[in-house]
Amino acid sequence: MTDTLHIVLDDTAMTAAGGGNILASRLIHRAHAEPGWYLYAPACALVEADRARPGTAEHLASLPGVTVLDLDLAAALAIAQQQTWATAHSQYAAQPTADRPDGAVIATTAPYRWASKPVRVLDLTP
Known part of the structure; x- marks a missing residue:
């Protein structure tokens, strides 16, 4: 049986990927x-990553191993109350779903951002 790993890239991880971060x-x-390895790019985080490093959104969206998660109604309602949509959409995407019963890990280069959040974090800081 193949182990399955679901990983949500936050905006910092997306920016780092375009900046040569080896991890x-x-x-x-x-x-x-x-x-069994799945990477997700929440649309709101993708927008913030592209603002920080223009071209990031187009590049990541073109990669076959990355699934862009749309901002659907359920996601919009869940994140509308938050200050930053990029972080909120990433957190929402990491929650358990029918496809991801154990949820997902958030990959980030800013682990401090997630310290008070109920998510698992994969630190990509070199």
């Missing part, structure tokens, strides 16, 4: 090359 690059490679 982020390895995640992207594994999601493309290995069965």
Whole structure:
């Protein structure tokens, strides 16, 4: 049986991937090359990453191992009350779903941002 790993890239991880962060690059490679590895890019986080590093959104959206998560009605209602939509959409995407009963891990280069949140974190700080 293949182990399954679901990882949500926050905006800092997306920006890092475009900036040569080797850990982020390895995640992207594994999601493309290995069965059971899934990477998700929440749309709101993708927008913030593209603001920080123009071209990031187009690049990540073109990668076969990355699934862009739309801002659907349920997500919009869940994040509308938050201060930053990028963080809120990433947190929402990491919650358990029918497809991801154990939820997902959030990959980030800013782990302090998630210290008070009920999520699992994968620190991509080099």
